[in-house]
Amino acid sequence: DKGTYPHYMLKEMDEQPAVVRRITQKYENEAGQLTIDPAIQQAIQEADRLYIIAAGTSYHAGLIGKQYFEKLAKIPVEVHIASEFGYNMPLLSKKPLFIFISQSGETADSRQVLVKVKELGYQALTMTNAPGSTLSREADYTLLLHAGPEIAVASTKAYVAQVAVLAITAYVVADQPEIELKKELGIAANAIQSIIDRKEEFAKLAESFLATTRNAFFIGRGMDYYVSMEGALKLKEISYIQAEGFAGGELKHGTIALIEDGTPVIALATQKEVALNLRGNVKEVVARGANPCIISMEGMEEANDAITIPHVHPLLSPLAAVVPVQLISYYAALQRGCDVDKPRNLAKSVTVE
Numbered sequence: 001d002k003g004t005y006p007h008y009m010l011k012e013m014d015e016q017p018a019v020v021r022r023i024t025q026k027y028e029n030e031a032g033q034l035t036i037d038p039a040i041q042q043a044i045q046e047a048d049r050l051y052i053i054a055a056g057t058s059y060h061a062g063l064i065g066k067q068y069f070e071k072l073a074k075i076p077v078e079v080h081i082a083s084e085f086g087y088n089m090p091l092l093s094k095k096p097l098f099i100f101i102s103q104s105g106e107t108a109d110s111r112q113v114l115v116k117v118k119e120l121g122y123q124a125l126t127m128t129n130a131p132g133s134t135l136s137r138e139a140d141y142t143l144l145l146h147a148g149p150e151i152a153v154a155s156t157k158a159y160v161a162q163v164a165v166l167a168i169t170a171y172v173v174a175d176q177p178e179i180e181l182k183k184e185l186g187i188a189a190n191a192i193q194s195i196i197d198r199k200e201e202f203a204k205l206a207e208s209f210l211a212t213t214r215n216a217f218f219i220g221r222g223m224d225y226y227v228s229m230e231g232a233l234k235l236k237e238i239s240y241i242q243a244e245g246f247a248g249g250e251l252k253h254g255t256i257a258l259i260e261d262g263t264p265v266i267a268l269a270t271q272k273e274v275a276l277n278l279r280g281n282v283k284e285v286v287a288r289g290a291n292p293c294i295i296s297m298e299g300m301e302e303a304n305d306a307i308t309i310p311h312v313h314p315l316l317s318p319l320a321a322v323v324p325v326q327l328i329s330y331y332a333a334l335q336r337g338c339d340v341d342k343p344r345n346l347a348k349s350v351t352v353e
């Protein structure tokens with residue numbers, strides 16, 4: 001039930017702070033420490049490499065998960081698009097563990113990979129929002145996302161839940177994680193709330209940047225690159241604006257040719273060590289006529305930034321940085337008269353390969 005909300009997507013974006021808090025509670029032991037099922041912890045720790053398999057938004061969450069496992073737990077990770085993995089299987093390590101990330105737990109592309117890896121005798125863990133789903137039943141282990149039902153075709157709160165659960169999992173399996181994750185998740189939840197409370201700003205921004213455009217670019221470096229890909233997918237699927245998410249440094253290797261007078265470029269600048277380079281990329285596109293919209297983070301903001309989000313831990317910045325791009329996409333779709341919750345040609349769960 002969407003209650004008083006005009007769209008499920010809006011309701012689900014609003015739920016995101018509560019989702020992060022709920023996950024923190026669900027993954028807490030009696031002593032208040034973050035924890036996961038010890039059998040899953042052991043399976044991950046015994047693996048010599050993790051293979052994350054997912055599609056769409058869940059794939060974008062997986063790219064962030066790789067950073068968590070590698071940076072916090074020092075476990076090598078490969079992230080693969082489910083539909084490609086079946087016929088483009090990489091050489092596997094000696095003791096792989098497969099992690100399937102799927103909101104619905106029913107995505108056929110992911111399921112065919114799961115069937116294949118089970119046939120090969122490997123262990124699999126499913127991270128899903130749907131207990132009892134096919135991917136959950138057929139894997140050895142399940143970690144739940146606890147996002148509550150997600151109805152809008154465009155995934156929002158499930159993405160935030162996936163990123164949070166990936167962070168918790170990597171943190172728990174890490175030897176000496178260099179982050180106070182529970183505290184930082186609380187800070188991220190508050191940051192999301194304060195962004196959501198500024199909805200009108202995003203509505204206005206969408207109106208001035210995206211009302212009539214045919215295309216748009218999202219750029220970022222590091223963690224922001226992955227959020228850029230997610231931003232582009234969100235905008236494409238609900239507003240039908242052709243959008244692409246790029247690594248800031250990659251644009252000049254070809255795609256910058258597409259920049260014309262007024263082309264919207266949404267630039268994410270939440271990562272301190274690459275902020276200067278990213279701002280350099282913004283200058284490059286502005287010099288070719290682009291209309292920039294910089295989303296920066298407190299402590300790194302500059303005078304003409306369109307949006308500054310509250311400061312969160314750099315590893316958790318996707319949790320906060322994704323919210324402006326979700327909201328901008330939502331308002332762009334709304335203003336362009338699109339069916340936000342049920343975009344054309346799409347189904348909530350994709351059960352064909």
Ligand code: M6R
Nearest residue numbers: 056057058102103104107154155
């Ligand atoms: O249920 P899943 O997480 O397996 O779904 C994967 C994708 O189909 C899904 O994330 C899709 O990309 C969304 N519509 C994006 O908003």
